[in-house]
Amino acid sequence: MADYRKMWEELGMDLETHDQLCAVLPQAFGDVYLSQENRPEGMDYYNMVVADIHGIRPAELIEHQKKGGKVFGTFCVYVPDEIVFAAGAIATGLCGGSQFWVPGGEKVLPTNTCPLIKASVGARLDRTCPFFRIADMYVGETTCDGKKKAWEILGEDVPIHIMDLPQMKRAKDIKAWAEEIEAFKKVVEDFTGNEITAEKLAGSIKLINGKRRALERLYELRKNENLPISGCDALLISQIAFYDDPGRFTQMTNALCEELEQRVKDGVSVVPAGTKRILLTGTPLAIPNWKLHNIVETSGGAVVCEEMCTGTRYFEHLVDESKTEVTDQINALADRYMNINCACFTPNARRIDDILRLAKEYKADGIIDVNLKFCNLYDTEGYLVERALKEAGIPVLGIETDYTDSDAQQLRTRVSAFIEMLNN
Amino acid sequence: MDYVGIDIGSTASKVVARGKKELEFVLPTGWSSKETTHTIKEKLKENDIDVLSEDTRVVATGYGRVAVDFADYVITEITCHARGGREMAGDHCSIIDVGGQDTKVILVENGMVQDFLMNDKCSAGTGKFLEIMANRLGVTLQELFDMADTGTVLPISSLCTVFAESEVINYIGEGRKREDIAAGVVDSVAAKVAQLSQKKSLAGRIILTGGLSNSQYFTRILSEKIGREVEPTERGRYAGALGAALLAEEKSR
Numbered sequence: 001m002a003d004y005r006k007m008w009e010e011l012g013m014d015l016e017t018h019d020q021l022c023a024v025l026p027q028a029f030g031d032v033y034l035s036q037e038n039r040p041e042g043m044d045y046y047n048m049v050v051a052d053i054h055g056i057r058p059a060e061l062i063e064h065q066k067k068g069g070k071v072f073g074t075f076c077v078y079v080p081d082e083i084v085f086a087a088g089a090i091a092t093g094l095c096g097g098s099q100f101w102v103p104g105g106e107k108v109l110p111t112n113t114c115p116l117i118k119a120s121v122g123a124r125l126d127r128t129c130p131f132f133r134i135a136d137m138y139v140g141e142t143t144c145d146g147k148k149k150a151w152e153i154l155g156e157d158v159p160i161h162i163m164d165l166p167q168m169k170r171a172k173d174i175k176a177w178a179e180e181i182e183a184f185k186k187v188v189e190d191f192t193g194n195e196i197t198a199e200k201l202a203g204s205i206k207l208i209n210g211k212r213r214a215l216e217r218l219y220e221l222r223k224n225e226n227l228p229i230s231g232c233d234a235l236l237i238s239q240i241a242f243y244d245d246p247g248r249f250t251q252m253t254n255a256l257c258e259e260l261e262q263r264v265k266d267g268v269s270v271v272p273a274g275t276k277r278i279l280l281t282g283t284p285l286a287i288p289n290w291k292l293h294n295i296v297e298t299s300g301g302a303v304v305c306e307e308m309c310t311g312t313r314y315f316e317h318l319v320d321e322s323k324t325e326v327t328d329q330i331n332a333l334a335d336r337y338m339n340i341n342c343a344c345f346t347p348n349a350r351r352i353d354d355i356l357r358l359a360k361e362y363k364a365d366g367i368i369d370v371n372l373k374f375c376n377l378y379d380t381e382g383y384l385v386e387r388a389l390k391e392a393g394i395p396v397l398g399i400e401t402d403y404t405d406s407d408a409q410q411l412r413t414r415v416s417a418f419i420e421m422l423n424n
Numbered sequence: 425m426d427y428v429g430i431d432i433g434s435t436a437s438k439v440v441a442r443g444k445k446e447l448e449f450v451l452p453t454g455w456s457s458k459e460t461t462h463t464i465k466e467k468l469k470e471n472d473i474d475v476l477s478e479d480t481r482v483v484a485t486g487y488g489r490v491a492v493d494f495a496d497y498v499i500t501e502i503t504c505h506a507r508g509g510r511e512m513a514g515d516h517c518s519i520i521d522v523g524g525q526d527t528k529v530i531l532v533e534n535g536m537v538q539d540f541l542m543n544d545k546c547s548a549g550t551g552k553f554l555e556i557m558a559n560r561l562g563v564t565l566q567e568l569f570d571m572a573d574t575g576t577v578l579p580i581s582s583l584c585t586v587f588a589e590s591e592v593i594n595y596i597g598e599g600r601k602r603e604d605i606a607a608g609v610v611d612s613v614a615a616k617v618a619q620l621s622q623k624k625s626l627a628g629r630i631i632l633t634g635g636l637s638n639s640q641y642f643t644r645i646l647s648e649k650i651g652r653e654v655e656p657t658e659r660g661r662y663a664g665a666l667g668a669a670l671l672a673e674e675k676s677r
Contacts, residue, residue, distance in 0.1 A: 400544065409487065410526070414542055417502030421537040 004055040004130075007062065011133040018128045021100050022054070025288065032294045036230055038270050040263070042256030046236050049244060053287075057092075057243060058130035064090055065134070070192045073135030075120065076143055077309045077340060078165050080333050082319065083185050085204035085246070087192045093242025094131055094138070096120040097286030099403035101128065108153055109146075114374045115402045116286055117146045124154055131243065137191055139184070141165045143344045144377055161187045167345055169338060178334035185330070198326045205319045205329065211246045214253040215315035221260045222304050223362050226269035228260040231278075231303025232293045238310045239287035270302075276422045277304045277363055281355050281385065282370035283378045284309035289403060292370060292411070299416045300423075305362040307355050308370075313340050316354075343377040351381070352388045359394055365422045366395040368415070373402040395422060425676070426473045426480040429668025430464060430495070431504065432457050432488030435524030435551060436635060438665035439464055442673060444479075447471055448662055457488030465494065481676045483668040487525065497675055501664050506530045506537045508667030509631060512657050516628035520621055520646070520654060521663065522613075523634045524551045529621050532628075541624055548583045549616030551635050556585060557609040560592055561602055569641045572610040575603030580612040588612065610645060618649035630654045633663035 008015055029050055033039075049056065061071050072084045073094040084091035096105075096119025104122025105113070123129040138160040140151040151162055163180045166173035185196050218237060221228055237256075241249055278301045280292065285308060293303050306312065317339045320332040341351035359367060367389055371379045382398055389396040397418040401407055426445055431438040432453060437460050441447040449467065453460050465475055475482050475494045484492035485504040492498070501521075505528065509519035515535040521528045527549050530540045547553055558568040578595055582588045588609075595605045630652060636642045637660020647654045659666070 395539075410542070413487070413500050413502070417500040417537070417540060420500055420503045421540070424536045 004052075004059065007059060008054070008130060011058075011130055012127060013130065013133060014127045017126060018054075021098070021128060024100070025053070026051070028288060028290075032232060032290045033236070036232060036270070036297075038268070039233060040229055040256060040259050042252070042259045043233055043236075045252045045256075046233075046240055049240050050236065050288075054130050057245075058134055060245065061090060061092065061131075061134045065136070070136045071134055072188070073131065073138045075139070075147070076141045076165075077314050078141055078143065078337050078342070079139050079163060080181055080184070080337060081246070082201065082204040082208050082333060083181065083188055083196065085207060086196045086200040087188045087194045088200075089188065089192050089194075090245075091139075092131055092135065093286075094120060094123075094135065095242070095284065095286035096123045096129070097239075097289035097403065099405075101126065102403060104128070109150065112374045113146045113150075114144075114283075114372045116284065116372055116375075117150050119286075119403065121150050121154060124157060137161060139163065143342065144375070146374075159191075165344070166338075169345060174334055174338045177338055178331050181330050181333055181337075185326075196326070198324055198329060201326060201329045202321070202324070205321055205333075207246050207250075209318045209321060210250045211241060211253075212315040212318055214250045214257065215241060217257045218253055218260070219305065219312065219315070221257060221264060224264050225363070226264060226267050227271050227275075227277075227302055227304065228263035228268060230270050230297055231280075231306075232290060232297055235285060235290065235293050235303070235306065235310065236287075238306065238314065239285070241314065242287075242310075271297075276301045276365045276419050278302065278419075279305045279307065279355075279359055279362055279364035279367045280311075280370055281307040281367060282382070283372040283375050285370075286310065291403075291405070291408070292368070292399070292401070292415075295408065295412050295415050296368070296419075299412060300419045301366075301415070304364060305358050307351075307358050309342075312354070312358060313342070316340075343381040348381060352385055355385060356388065356392055356394075359389075359392075364394070366397065366418060368418070369396055369398045371398070371400045373400055425673075426477075427669045427672040427676070428468065428473065428475060428480060428482045429504070429665040429670070429672060430461075430482060430484045430486075430489075430492055431501065431662075431664035431668060432460060432484065432486040432491060433524050433664070434487050434526075435555070436661070437464065437486070437488070438662050439468070440662055440665040440669040441468065441471075441473055442669045445471060445473055447473070448659075448665070450661065453488065457491035460488070461492050461494075481672040483672040483675070485664050485668045497672065499668065499671055502528060502530060502540050502542075503537060504664045504667035504671060505633060506532050506540075506667065507670050508663035508665070509633060510535055511666060511670060512633075512660070512663065513629045513631045513655070518621075518624075518626040518628055518630045519633055519663070520617060520630065521633045522549075522551055522617060522636050524555075526550055527617055527620060529624050529626075531624055531626070539624055541620060543616075543620055546583075547585045548588070549613055549620060553585050553588070553613055554609065554636070556589060557592060557606075560589060560596075561606060561609075563602075563606075565636075568606050569610065569639055571603045572606040573641050575601060575605070575607035577611045578604045578608035580608045583616065610642065614642065614645040614649050617646060621650055626650070626652065631657050631660065633657055633660035635661050637661055637663075 105118030
């Protein structure tokens with residue numbers, strides 16, 4: 001591992017506190033990941049990315065800035081990366097997934113705010129994450145009340161642009177989202193000094209679609225009876241997709257998929273035959289939140305799909321690549337992004353359709369509906385989700401949890417009992 | 425063959441043996457599940473059951489199940505309670521288990537767990553809540569129920585045990601009758617358990633298991649809250665251990 005202390009120091013980070021985080025991550029990663037058997041060799045790349053999570057990629061982003069490039073930090077799968085990359089800038093996901101940052105967020109936010117928001121605010125204000133230091137501008141959105149107010153607090157510390165995401169999906173809402181993308185384009189152009197032309201936008205649409213195709217290919221492989229990759233590993237890849245260089249990520253993921261396709265041909269599986277296949281649905285699992293996957297996969301189950309922002313919501317549906325005028329391209333972007341089904345919309349019946357479809361495609365034996373504590377939207381929608389699954393005869397377990405490990409044993413009991421129930 | 429079910433709960437550990445020798449006993453879990461496990465082993469030995477013998481099958485369950493290092497199988501308390509509950513109420517039943525640190529609702533259909541629910545990690549609506557309140561009032565659990573039976577419910581609105589305790593302290597400070605406070609305490613737990621139960625469609629006979637399972641008073645209040653009859657069970661606290669012993673037998677076939 002290279003020494004990045006100088007870089008962190010120059011970023012104005014709180015090195016002493018950050019050292020504590022650096023001290024616990026390898027242990028957590030080792031326990032969850034390196035203990036797995038029969039991992040694909042292609043995982044080496046992602047292992048390396050995580051091992052130097054606050055080193056390699058931040059150094060690349062700083063290199064980009066030294067050449068005059070800008071970095072945009074985002075928090076949501078509705079924010080179109082295509083616009084950022086078309087302006088020669090880089091977009092990087094910033095969602096916090098560790099309890100480490102939560103107390104920092106609680107200094108300024110109410111306790112009953114979801115851990116993702118608390119961790120994100122804490123990571124910025126406590127200066128303990130290089131990505132949060134590097135981003136020149138944050139891009140927020142209006143997906144929930146907690147975030148809307150958090151932007152106002154973060155906005156005092158860092159430039160932030162907020163996109164107004166509609167809450168319904170009528171024609172006029174999709175049009176409104178296209179207008180928001182148009183306005184975002186103007187902001188990015190002004191901030192970077194680079195014009196976004198149709199040609200550049202066509203290029204970035206292809207680039208990001210390439211990433212989506214690679215993830216789709218990976219997920220397709222998880223539909224096999226013989227599971228070529230664990231849920232933990234697939235989750236890690238989904239999480240890394242948010243901040244890695246998109247071109248390289250696509251290449252590495254496609255290379256991994258080749259290995260996995262060979263495994264499928266050879267009938268290789270990472271789990272014994274008959275292992276219960278679990279689909280997770282609900283709130284996102286930001287890096288390094290591996291808690292539930294780890295519990296499921298050490299309790300006799302295998303996670304085969306995530307209907308989550310860190311999962312299918314991130315890559316399903318491509319942007320139409322055939323448009324040649326900026327206006328048409330923006331409409332195509334709006335169409336694609338408004339196809340994502342998040343609980344912040346009403347009604348959101350299409351998410352339930354998605355879950356039912358995915359359960360069938362991935363041959364799920366059971367579904368776990370996961371809710372990050374204090375996410376009122378997903379929690380409330382859970383009632384409709386669980387009812388629909390029951391009606392369809394699919395066993396479902398509802399779980400509410402946060403980033404702490406304090407409930408790990410209780411969760412293990414619930415998950416083990418759920419898997420025992422499926423085994424009967 | 426001896427089939428032994430060991431249920432290490434947060435408050436009490438229950439043991440049921442079936443087969444060659446029939447036996448059941450309960451002891452406090454104390455501070456160490458490991459030590460309790462050792463005591464259980466010795467106690468079984470006194471009764472001619474050697475847990476290490478080839479002729480003994482042991483299933484461990486409950487929150488301290490992993491501490492039972494001599495267990496042949498480790499099975500969650502949901503599956504074990506369902507199996508034990510089935511033995512008490514038949515193949516179609518609903519089991520409400522009020523335990524020391526959690527409350528579970530288990531639906532059994534055709535002899536199998538069809539669905540279940542556990543309370544969140546906090547202790548509202550569990551035996552722990554009653555234990556703390558009884559301590560605060562300076563009485564035993566049985567005395568708490570007896571007192572509650574003659575009292576008029578004083579509302580305890582807080583769901584959190586710590587806050588509810590403050591409410592009880594306020595009532596004590598105001599000089600309210602202990603009977604009325606006790607009635608309020610039991611009513612509050614029953615309401616919380618009923619609320620949890622009603623999230624699932626209870627079907628068939630509904631039985632109460634766990635440490636409060638033979639309390640006629642508690643089941644009466646709970647039945648009123650749920651609007652359906654909840655039956656007390658004489659040996660309900662052994663439901664998990666009994667289920668574990670039955671599963672030990674079934675698994676070795």
